[in-house]
Amino acid sequence: MNANTKEYLAITASGEDRVGLVEQLSNQITSSGCNIEQSRMGVLGGQFALIMLVSGPWNALSKLESQLPATGEELGLTIIHKRTQAREKGEALIPYQVEVVALDHPGIVHSLAQFFSRSGINIEELETDTYHAPHTGTQMFSVHMTVGVPAKMQISTLRDNFFAYCDDLNLDAVLEPARS
Incomplete structure (x- = not known):
């Protein structure tokens, strides 16, 4: 070698x-x-x-x-x-940022991971935190992640499915292209 x-x-x-x-x-x-x-x-x-x-x-x-x-x-x-080894170049992926805020309760990360996994989307980075809401003191949970969306995926369908999913779970969410 x-x-x-x-x-x-x-x-x-x-x-x-x-x-x-x-x-x-x-x-x-x-x-x-x-x-x-x-x-x-x-x-x-x-x-x-x-x-x-x-x-x-x-x-x-x-x-x-x-x-x-x-x-x-x-x-x-x-x-x-x-x-x-260096990561192999595979299928073309478009990085998207996901931000989620909700009342803190067990299972939020698992649920989000399950949604993206079932959609064929890899989670590239994940960061979570808990904090108290400023005026009420309610325990809140925030998630910031970067996901790799396959370039062939229809983004409008993904967005619709993701926001409907978040609405069902009472999660406030943002899904947008990652900025360099």
Whole structure:
């Protein structure tokens, strides 16, 4: 295998949140000769959670893989890694943003995921949050997601079906093309 061929490693890390985790983990990646291609990070409760796609030549990724157990131990993180490849170009997809707000109750994410799955639409990104409504203090739930809509799909039909579905569940929703 050519030492200059770009390969990929998916890494997930989680543990107690504290200042400096991103700096220390990214330093380990960079000093191994690898590059962070994509990443998502958040603090949920008191837990730090991160997922990233790292690239580099096979020898740099091998070096990083061998160092990750000790890095996890040192940083107090559970780190899982797996070799992967660049995402294959498949069917043409159009990114759409979905925003949903509703009174908080169990099952909203599952219900939305079921709607999109049954429609043949992949959820690319998903973020949820709960908050108290400003004047009433009612517990609210919000969902922000990016979905990949197949280019051959009739958008007007999708919109009609989605909004009818949301109306049935009393969800306030927006479905619009993603902006870069």
